Amino acid sequence: xxxxxxxxxxxxxxEALKPVDDRKVGKRKAPAEKPSKREIRKxxxxxxDPNKPKRPPSAFFVFLExxxxxxxxxNPNVKAVSAVGKAGGQKWKxxxxxxxxxxxxxxxxxxxxxxxxxxxxxxxxxxxSDESEKSRSEVNDEDEASEEVSLNVxxxxxxxxxxxxx
DNA sequence: AACATGATTGTTGTA
DNA sequence: TACAACAATCATGTT
Numbered sequence: 001x002x003x004x005x006x007x008x009x010x011x012x013x014x015e016a017l018k019p020v021d022d023r024k025v026g027k028r029k030a031p032a033e034k035p036s037k038r039e040i041r042k043x044x045x046x047x048x049d050p051n052k053p054k055r056p057p058s059a060f061f062v063f064l065e066x067x068x069x070x071x072x073x074x075n076p077n078v079k080a081v082s083a084v085g086k087a088g089g090q091k092w093k094x095x096x097x098x099x100x101x102x103x104x105x106x107x108x109x110x111x112x113x114x115x116x117x118x119x120x121x122x123x124x125x126x127x128x129s130d131e132s133e134k135s136r137s138e139v140n141d142e143d144e145a146s147e148e149v150s151l152n153v154x155x156x157x158x159x160x161x162x163x164x165x166x
Numbered sequence: 167a168a169c170a171t172g173a174t175t176g177t178t179g180t181a
Numbered sequence: 182t183a184c185a186a187c188a189a190t191c192a193t194g195t196t
Contacts (some may be wrong), residue, residue: 059178
């Protein structure tokens with residue numbers, strides 16, 4: 001439903017959105033000497049920061065987390081990330097914003113944590129250069145636990161969903 | 167053995 | 182402002 005009401009959506013350049021036939025699990029294109037993703041990363045900043053927090057999952061990904069479980073339950077035979085991705089994408093679009101709301105909330109929470117982690121990460125980087133890495137490791141261990149706890153609290157607050165979380 | 171890939175959308179990051 | 186790359190997943194494929 002893309003009406004022409006929008007102004008100028010410049011969001012379709014490389015997105016070919018080409019229909020993919022039944023792409024089996026394996027069977028990628030022929031091996032080419034194209035730069036591996038890892039190499040690309042290195043070119044950018046090549047920073048082996050094991051502590052660097054990864055990007056927070058968007059509402060769609062949060063939804064996918066749940067969707068994957070359900071999808072696999074009804075389709076245990078399906079083994080292909082693309083299958084779940086496509087199905088999830090369609091379902092996602094099918095959801096109303098009201099249903100996406102809970103996922104967005106979660107995504108927002110994730111983002112908040114991400115910012116916090118980034119802040120801590122930046123702080124560590126400033127303080128410690130290379131020798132402080134060890135010290136920062138210890139702190140990291142504890143941080144991990146904090147993450148789960150935070151999510152738990154959030155889940156407990158929302159009792160609208162089935163008692164899935166417990 | 168280990169990494170890359172495919173597919174989805176959204177968000178973040180960089181120029 | 183606008184684009185690029187990446188976030189999870191998982192079995193297979195290539196190196």
